[in-house]
Amino acid sequence: MGTSFNDQFDQYGIWRREFALRLKLLSEWLKDHELLDAAVEERLRRLETQMRSDKVMVAFVAEFSRGKSELINAIFFAGYKRRIMPASAGRTTMCPTELGYDGGVPPCLRLLPIETRLQPQPLMEWRMVPEKWIRVDLDVNDPAQLAQAFEKVSEVRHVTVDDAKALGFWHDDSPEDNPMLASNGLVEVPRWRHALINIAHPLLKQGLVILDTPGLNAIGAEPELTVNLIPQAHAVVFILGADTGVTKSDLAIWREHLISDSEEAGSDSRLVVLNKIDTMWDSLSTQAQVQAQIDRQRATSAEILGLRLDQVIPVSAQKGLVAKVNNDAALLQASNLPALERALSDGVLGQRQRILRHSVTTGIGELRVEAMRAINIRRRDLAEQMIELKGLRGKNTSVIRHMRARIEQEQGEFDISGAKIHAVRSVHLKLLREVFTLLGTSTLKAEMAELTKALRTPGLKLGVKRAYTLTFDRLRAGLQRAQSTSGDIQSMLTGTFRQLNTEYGFSLQAPKEPDLARYARDLELVERSHNQYLGVANALRLAQPEFADRLVRALGTRLRMVYESALAEVELWNKSAAAQLDAQLRERRRNFGRRLEAIERIQQAASGLDDRIAEITAQEAALDELDAKLAELTSHLTEAPAANAAAMEPQRQTA
Incomplete structure (x- = not known):
């Protein structure tokens, strides 16, 4: 079935770690040979930071009850052998939820109260104030505790209509978008504005960030989600119901929040999932008839959304999760989940690797030019000294004294140039x-x-x-x-x-x-x-x-x-x-110092001239070795990520 998203992301992580290690070795080597000036050091620091902190965000967007959280469970958390994100009937994600990993923070779920919407600070600023979040510690080795803690993202509150208006969930001028009014006159709204989940899941540790978003009403009420987080995601997975296709509210989310007029709808960063194809599995219909029905729904959805057919993938997240938990290969194939994982790995990771590789190649190329310039300065200075010293062969003491005076004069003129x-x-x-x-x-x-x-x-x-x-x-x-x-x-x-x-x-x-x-x-x-x-x-x-x-x-x-x-x-x-x-x-x-030192040695001993010429020859050979080693170290860093990672995987298994 090919390489799954999890497998390819693992290889991607191996390549990034290997690159960061090689970058560190290059940094130490440059420092040892005094080639690490401020510009080279800054380039190295940026490359290392980019490689270590590179994140791949995948946003899952859907209207309520499309099986979004179940899809996240099936792709990323099946290894826990149970549901982790709340996905049972009547339990759904009510607030935007980010899953990621920060080694400096203990495993926890952090929840930002919905009331913070009444204050002026943007979401980014609230992230910097951890004491304002409700924190729930997590035990990553206890799937039941994780699942119970994650249910908090589905919690709601009941508020008055006026409070719902202030929070952005009620609009008198668009009643069709308002939540249902209960018999007691209260409105149900999310209890939390945003949730951050920090766990050491293998994929999250390697830089994956999962963004689980609530339905249309909640998306529209949080501008920062719509204009910042979703547009910056490297991939957006938009989930539809296979039985309903593109509904009016689905189309509203797609047009208002996911695709703009000037953007290519066919971008590989947009995938549409027709979920719950198992609801179309009918014992009264043949397999061919069921498949024809799914194909029609897929083609219609692609046409309405302006996508290529291969960007609309029919799956059953629930059957895919069950298949993974029970190691049922036939059911997994029938769920078509592997096709979605391949699309994610080829589209999202393929694109991310290309961008990162281009950035790395450019950065390493510029770094090499900077370091080569320092080597060439030294080579030029040695060549000048060699010409100067060879010109002294057979000369008397007065000529050598004159040479010293000339060097000192040059040094004085050079010092004056500092003002200019x-x-x-x-x-x-x-x-x-x-x-x-x-x-x-x-x-x-x-x-x-x-x-x-x-x-x-x-x-x-x-x-x-x-x-x-x-x-x-x-x-x-x-x-x-x-x-x-x-x-x-x-x-x-x-x-x-x-x-x-x-x-x-x-x-x-x-x-x-x-x-x-x-x-x-x-x-x-x-x-x-x-x-x-x-x-x-x-x-x-x-x-x-x-x-x-x-x-x-x-x-x-x-x-x-x-x-x-x-x-x-x-x-x-x-x-x-x-x-x-x-x-x-x-x-x-330094060159002036070395030239004056050489003259002194020549004046003190007859053999000083030949010794100094021999030293310069040795230094020139050492510079050639530096040049070759720099080329070797930098070329290792520009190898293709995918090929390099694939090559390292068997090595790691052998080790």
């Missing part, structure tokens, strides 16, 4: 501060304050899209100014480095200018996810100031991540330029 280099850095940093301001927190806060002010204008928010459009236009203009300023800095660096190379024999090369255009593309993605949320369906909600404020705070959280990434790239660019200059200044000072 300092002036260049001052201009560079002044321009750089402009970029930092444009991409800084204060600029972003000012834009969010301006948007909030616009949205608080009294009356129905018919102009809300325009307010958002103007905000994103200003943000894009700011990015363009930052790119223009960075272009000025790049031109200045190129010209200055060329001048310093001519005057002092340096080999400086301006590092690659940061590409801020890709952050403009990120802005477009964020804008797209918000625009689809600003349709007529949410116009009435947006008329409520507290809801509009929550939406802006969610936007600010997402934009902060984009701007922090852009700033980090600018900072690395700056470090690369400064590190080059520092390295060449340092090597040049």
Whole structure:
């Protein structure tokens, strides 16, 4: 049946751990050979952080009673030989639930009370305040205790209509979306706003994050879920009922929260599951007739949702779970669960590995260039010394004294040049501060304050899209100014480095200018996810100031991540330029010291010249070895992840 999602994710984790280990060895080797300047160290740190903390988020989205939690049980938790997520009749996930692993936190379930919606802080800020969450400790070796604890995510509260309005679950202008009103006049709402489950499940330990979302009413009431978490998921699994196909509420979730007009519906990151195909297994129909019925439902769903047929996968999560628990291969095949697992592994992990591999190859390539530059500086200095020393063969003492005086004069002139280099850095940093301001927190806060002010204008928010459009236009203009300023800095660096190379024999090369255009593309993605949320369906909600404020705070959280990434790239660019200059200044000072030392030794002993020439020859050979070793260590790090992981699996089993 091929490699399951669990198996392939395991291989993915092995490759990442092996890469992190090799990266550490490279770091130690570079440090031992004094090749670890600030820029190289920063590149190494980022690559290691990216590799160790890389997460793959899979979001499961569905209307109520589509078997979403059962599907999560079948794919990820069948090893417990029972249900872990609440999936029995009448028990369903009522609040967004994230399952992941953080080694610094004990196994626990953390629950954020629904009342926090009445306060202005976005969800991201609540994560930083653990004391505000209700914590339930978990015993990962006791499946019954886990399942009992997880039932808390299905807890509800009964509140008045006014309280339901304040919490975002009741809207007088759209009664069809409101929850049922009980005979006592109270409304049922989720007890918790968000749940975080931290357990050392093998897949979660390797970076998988599972996002289990509630139905349409709860999704729409939590802007941060819609505009931040779901759009950032690497894959979205949308679950339908095989017997009902695409219902009106299913289509509303799909159009309003999962696919925007400008997005490719056929993206491999979107999978649709036709769940509960076992309800169509009919003893009065032949197997061929049942399959034909499933195929028709699959084709109809794909057409309505604008997907390729292979992106709609019919399964029975319940039968798949039973089959795994009972080791029933025939039932597992009939459930078609392995087909979904293959689609997840090929689509989600395949795409993630390609992105990570490209990032690794680029990062290691740039790191190697930085380290090679340091080796080449040393090689050039040795070549200059060799020419100088060979020119002294057969010369008398006065010539050697003259040579010493000339070196000391060069050293004095070089020391004076420090003021000129300092002036260049001052201009560079002044321009750089402009970029930092444009991409800084204060600029972003000012834009969010301006948007909030616009949205608080009294009356129905018919102009809300325009307010958002103007905000994103200003943000894009700011990015363009930052790119223009960075272009000025790049031109200045190129010209200055060329001048310093001519005057002092340096080999400086301006590092690659940061590409801020890709952050403009990120802005477009964020804008797209918000625009689809600003349709007529949410116009009435947006008329409520507290809801509009929550939406802006969610936007600010997402934009902060984009701007922090852009700033980090600018900072690395700056470090690369400064590190080059520092390295060449340092090597040049060392070179003067070595040249003066060689002259001293030649003056003191007749054999000093030949000894020094022999030493330089040996040092040149050592540099060649350094060069070869650097090539070897870096090439190991750019091997294909999938092939490397597959190759390591049998080795691990043999060991």
